[in-house]
Amino acid sequence: MAEILVLVDHVDGAVRKTTLELLTLARRAGEPAAVFLGTGFDAARDTLGEYGAAKVYVVEAPELEQYLVVPKAEALAQIAQSSGAAGVLLTSSPEGKEIAARLAVKLGSGVITDAIDITVVASEIVTTQSVFAGGYTVTAQVTRGTPVITVKPNAVTPEATGGSVGAEEKVAVAFSDAATKARIVDRKPRAATGRPELTEASIVVSGGRGTGGDFAPVEALADALGAAVGASRAAVDSGWYPHAYQVGQTGKTVSPQLYLACGISGAIQHRAGMQTSKTIVVVNKDPEAPIFAMADFGVVGDLHTVLPQATAEIQKRKG
C-alpha cells in the first residue's frame, strides 16, 4: 500500500490532537507515514506510533525554526517525491495552508483545503468540504499529481491502533536560497489559559456583544463543561477578549461537538466559523436573533442570569 504522508503539528515534540486525526484519516487511504520537522521527536515517537504511523521521516535543521514556512515546504516536497507518497495531509491552520500552497506548486499537484472528511472511492481520495459559510457541502478530488489536502480540526475522532513506529528515517535536506528569505526575529508564546485549545475543543462556549464586556459568566460555564472560550468579532473589537479567540471568517473555524453562542446575533461571518458544529445551543434575549434559526436548543433570556444558573445546575449534577 502506498504511503500517505501526515505532517506532524507539534510544539517541541508535543503532538497536537489534529495530527492524530490526520493519522486516523490517512489509514483509510493507505499506509500512514508521519513527517516530523524540527526538534523533539523523542517526545513524539510513542504517540505517533500509537495512532498508526508505521513509519516516520524526521528532519532536524535549524532553518526549520529560524525561517518562515519555506524550509518546511521544501523538506516535505523532498520526502513526498522520494517516498512516492499517494497523498499528503496537513492541518488546516494558517501554517498548514501556507505549506500546502507552496508544496502543491513544487509538486505540480492539486490542492484541496478545509476538508471535513476523507473517503476512498475506487482507490481515489475524495474529500468533503463545507463551503459558502456552510451553505453547501461539496465533494472533490485532486486529479493531478500527489493530492495535497488540508483537513479541519475535529474532522474525525482520533482512533489509536496501539501500534508503534516501525521505521525511522532521518532525512537531510539542502535548503534553497528561497528558504531563508523570511526570518523569524522574535517569538512570544501565547500565555496558557488552562482551557482546551479553541480549534481542538469538543465544547466551545462563545460570548458576543450581549456580554456587555463581562465574560465571567461565559468563562464559568466553559470551565464547568471543560470547554474552550470563543468570542464574536464585536466582542473582540470592543477589546473584551483577545483576537486569538475570535470565531468566524476572520478568526478561528471551530467544529466542536457542542457550540454555545451567548449574546451573539449570528452574522454570516460568525456562522462561517461555527456552522459545522454538531450541536448548537443559543442564549440570546432577542427571540428574533438569526442565530436561533440554527439552534438545536435555545433560551430566550438574559445571559447574565441564564448562564450562572446553568453553571450552578451543571456543577450540582456533576456532584
Add this chain to the structure above:
Amino acid sequence: MGAAPASRNPPGLGGRNPAMKIVTLVKHVPDATADRTFNAADNTTDRAGVDGLLSELDEYAVEEALKIAEAGDGVEIVALTMGPDGADAALKKALQMGADSGVHVVDDALHGSDALATAQVLAAAIAKVGDVDLVLTGMASTDGSMSVVPAMLAEHLGLAHVGFVGELTVSGATVTARRDGDVASETIEADLPAVVSVTDQINEPRYPSFKGIMAAKKKPVETWTLADLGVDAGAVGLDAAFSVVREVTKRPERTAGTVVTDEGDGGVKLAEFLAAQKFI
C-alpha cells in the same frame, strides 16, 4: 523582480520611476449576504447570477498600501484582479479608495480555474507590471476562502511570503511584520520584493471619498488577456484544473430545535438539555 519583460511600462506611469511599486490583489466575489450558488452545468461558482463586489478582506490590503503610500514619497499602487467581465468593479473600488491604476486580467479560457492556475496567471501579471517591490493581498477571499493564492504566488515568483499579518512596517528594502498565530505571536523580517497577506486586524479600510470617486473615473485601467501574459490557455480553466468538484449539495436547513423562554428556570432547562444529550 529582475526577470520582468522589457515592455513593462506599467499603466498610468508614463515612464516615471516610482521609489516603490506596490501591487494590491483585489478579487471580485459574489456578495456573501446574497444567496450564493453554483452553476449546475459544471459545478463552478455562479458569478453571473449574484451581485458581486470587492472581496471585503482585500480592502485591508488596499488600505495598507495607501497607508504606505501616504507615509512615503513616490509610492505607486497598482490594483490587480483576475475575473470575468464585471470583475473590474473590484478595481473601481480600489481606485476610488486611492490606488493609482488598475489591471484586469480577463479571458474566457480562465473560467473554472483552480487556485494553482489563478496563482500562475496572477504571477505572470505581476511580472508584466514589472519592478514590483511589494504585493499586498487579503488573508482569504470571501468565496473560495482557501488562503493559498498569496503563498503560491510567492512560490512562482521566488519571493518571500509573510501571511496573516496584523501589523506591517516597511523601511528601506525590508518589511517587518507581526503575525499572531495559534501558539505564538511572531515578528518576521523579509527582504523586498515580498508578498504579504494582511488580516482584518491590520487597519480600518477607508470609505471612498467623493473626491476619490471622481478621481477614479480618470485613472487608467488596462485589460490583459492570457496571450498578453504569455500564459498558455490550455494550462488554465476548468479542464486543466488539478482538482475537480464531484458533487455539490445544498446543506439541509438545520431542523428547528427547541426554543424556551426564560421564566426563571432557563439555566436549569439548558443544563437539562445538555444532560439529555450526554454533554454532562
